[in-house]
Amino acid sequence: MVVVTINAGEATDVDGYDKHAYEPFAVTVDLAVFTLRAGALHVLLVERGQEPYAGRWALPGGFVLPEESAETAARRELAEETGLTGSAGIHLEQLRTYSEPGRDPRMRVVSVAFTALLALPPGAPEPHGGGDAAQARWTPYDSAGPLAFDHDRILADARERVGAKFEYTCLATAFCPPEFTLGELQQVYETVWGTCLDRPNFRRKVLATPGFVEPAPTGAARLTGGRGKPAALYRAGTATALHPPLVRPATEGRPA
Amino acid sequence: MVVVTINAGEATDVDGYDKHAYEPFAVTVDLAVFTLRAGALHVLLVERGQEPYAGRWALPGGFVLPEESAETAARRELAEETGLTGSAGIHLEQLRTYSEPGRDPRMRVVSVAFTALLALPPGAPEPHGGGDAAQARWTPYDSAGPLAFDHDRILADARERVGAKFEYTCLATAFCPPEFTLGELQQVYETVWGTCLDRPNFRRKVLATPGFVEPAPTGAARLTGGRGKPAALYRAGTATALHPPLVRPATEGRPA
DNA sequence: GCAAAAGTGTTGTGCCTACACCCATGT
DNA sequence: ACATGGGTGTAGGCACAACACTTTTGC
Numbered sequence: 162m163v164v165v166t167i168n169a170g171e172a173t174d175v176d177g178y179d180k181h182a183y184e185p186f187a188v189t190v191d192l193a194v195f196t197l198r199a200g201a202l203h204v205l206l207v208e209r210g211q212e213p214y215a216g217r218w219a220l221p222g223g224f225v226l227p228e229e230s231a232e233t234a235a236r237r238e239l240a241e242e243t244g245l246t247g248s249a250g251i252h253l254e255q256l257r258t259y260s261e262p263g264r265d266p267r268m269r270v271v272s273v274a275f276t277a278l279l280a281l282p283p284g285a286p287e288p289h290g291g292g293d294a295a296q297a298r299w300t301p302y303d304s305a306g307p308l309a310f311d312h313d314r315i316l317a318d319a320r321e322r323v324g325a326k327f328e329y330t331c332l333a334t335a336f337c338p339p340e341f342t343l344g345e346l347q348q349v350y351e352t353v354w355g356t357c358l359d360r361p362n363f364r365r366k367v368l369a370t371p372g373f374v375e376p377a378p379t380g381a382a383r384l385t386g387g388r389g390k391p392a393a394l395y396r397a398g399t400a401t402a403l404h405p406p407l408v409r410p411a412t413e414g415r416p417a
Numbered sequence: 418m419v420v421v422t423i424n425a426g427e428a429t430d431v432d433g434y435d436k437h438a439y440e441p442f443a444v445t446v447d448l449a450v451f452t453l454r455a456g457a458l459h460v461l462l463v464e465r466g467q468e469p470y471a472g473r474w475a476l477p478g479g480f481v482l483p484e485e486s487a488e489t490a491a492r493r494e495l496a497e498e499t500g501l502t503g504s505a506g507i508h509l510e511q512l513r514t515y516s517e518p519g520r521d522p523r524m525r526v527v528s529v530a531f532t533a534l535l536a537l538p539p540g541a542p543e544p545h546g547g548g549d550a551a552q553a554r555w556t557p558y559d560s561a562g563p564l565a566f567d568h569d570r571i572l573a574d575a576r577e578r579v580g581a582k583f584e585y586t587c588l589a590t591a592f593c594p595p596e597f598t599l600g601e602l603q604q605v606y607e608t609v610w611g612t613c614l615d616r617p618n619f620r621r622k623v624l625a626t627p628g629f630v631e632p633a634p635t636g637a638a639r640l641t642g643g644r645g646k647p648a649a650l651y652r653a654g655t656a657t658a659l660h661p662p663l664v665r666p667a668t669e670g671r672p673a
Numbered sequence: 674g675c676a677a678a679a680g681t682g683t684t685g686t687g688c689c690t691a692c693a694c695c696c697a698t699g700t
Numbered sequence: 701a702c703a704t705g706g707g708t709g710t711a712g713g714c715a716c717a718a719c720a721c722t723t724t725t726g727c
Binding site: 228 | 441442
């Protein structure tokens with residue numbers, strides 16, 4: 162076998178041998194797509210129709226095409242799986258790359274994993290899967306049983322990253338509809354962190370961070386659940402970082 | 418061309434066609450290896466001996482071999498480039514994956530980038546490069562002129578990540594020898610951040626964080642530069658996260 | 674009126690910045 | 701003696717957690 166490991170540059174030996182002579186690497190993307198449904202964190206899963214892991218659930222994903230970047234491929238898969246048309250504004254972020262040999266029993270697959278956060282509009286279409294016999298479904302994170310391949314680990318990594326990023330970014334608005342109340346934003350935090358937050362302090366913190374939220378142009382307020390004082394509406398601001406961070410309290414009681 | 422994009426699972430169509438029929442993806446690793454030399458941040462670069470970018474400097478890296486994970490390949494390359502034997506304890510961390518088509522003019526190369534932090538022992542061997550005509554050299558970060566491929570961007574991303582991680586992790590000890598003084602640790606922070614820190618406060622902060630540093634078993638102290646009171650020696654603790662974080666002050670004066 | 678949810682005020686604690694000050698060593 | 705760097709003490713300030721309180725709606 163040709164030894165390329167002492168090569169100092171990047172791929173400088175490629176010209177020297179047949180590009181097709183070796184077992185190729187397949188490059189795929191895997192997506193951990195999160196949303197909030199009925200006050201619980203849900204993840205988008207697809208059911209596999211073929212071996213290996215036929216009948217098992219897995220993260221959606223697919224091949225990176227020859228002319229695509231991994232980001233482009235991920236956004237394309239996301240649009241296909243969720244059926245959402247305007248996927249341009251959806252928050253999509255690279256998580257990390259999983260490359261252990263043997264993670265796919267058939268061949269060498271290197272997978273770039275992404276995390277996506279989206280808000281389901283009230284009348285959003287159910288995910289329809291991507292053809293074949295596969296179906297797609299929103300699944301509560303806690304019920305996302307054993308998945309195919311190493312997707313359990315990918316999903317856990319993605320979940321952890323989302324929780325951590327909530328502390329120092331404005332990411333939480335990605336789970337909210339275009340206009341939302343501060344109470345809804347707080348519920349997003351409480352659901353993702355599994356903690357209770359003090360409402361007055363949360364409110365002050367959010368409003369004191371420039372660019373986190375801005376009042377909705379319509380001065381309108383909305384009734385939360387029928388009862389209670391109507392809440393002011395806000396929309397996501399332009400800021401992306403959160404200084405100072407919103408610290409997650411030590412694990413305490415669950416939100417009511 | 419076979420349409421694989423509507424496939425819901427991961428690589429489920431692979432069995433249906435010849436694995437060698439398409440232009441394969443090459444998978445490489447690129448390393449941004451940082452160290453501190455003479456009070457300045459340095460990065461390990463190699464000079465390319467072949468086209469494209471012959472004579473230009475680039476980040477070290479190489480192919481992922483068929484039986485390797487990207488992490489394994491990165492650690493192997495790191496050991497080869499630095500000549501360090503005990504590379505097991507070196508901090509190595511995945512940065513992100515760069516997959517834009519055309520980033521290598523010859524073929525489709527997907528590169529998993531890593532960041533490595535290490536302390537150069539006093540008599541450390543100079544990096545010897547990896548064979549061919551390439552040479553390797555420690556270069557001040559600020560002088561790391563235009564690099565080959567998209568390595569300027571990778572290096573900038575790595576640099577930013579290192580600075581950010583210093584705030585909320587114990588990573589700074591990776592730049593220190595096995596035993597170090599708190600003054601040395603502070604200089605590490607000041608060099609990486611380009612700021613001045615208050616010594617008494619820095620000291621308290623570090624010592625108040627359990628597991629950040631622990632006193633060296635030998636009660637020995639060391640003379641810093643000939644002058645001044647001998648400083649107590651510490652070694653890196655077992656903690657990895659930093660609660661609460663060590664906040665980087667708004668960009669002010671440079672360290673003396 | 675009562676419950677429920679939004680929104681405002683206030684107070685105490687604690688951390689952290691900034692600076693003054695002592696200690697030990699080399700020249 | 702003095703310069704240099706390590707180490708300790710302390711006062712002021714700012715931020716935040718905790719909780720009391722008012723407001724506006726539905727029943």
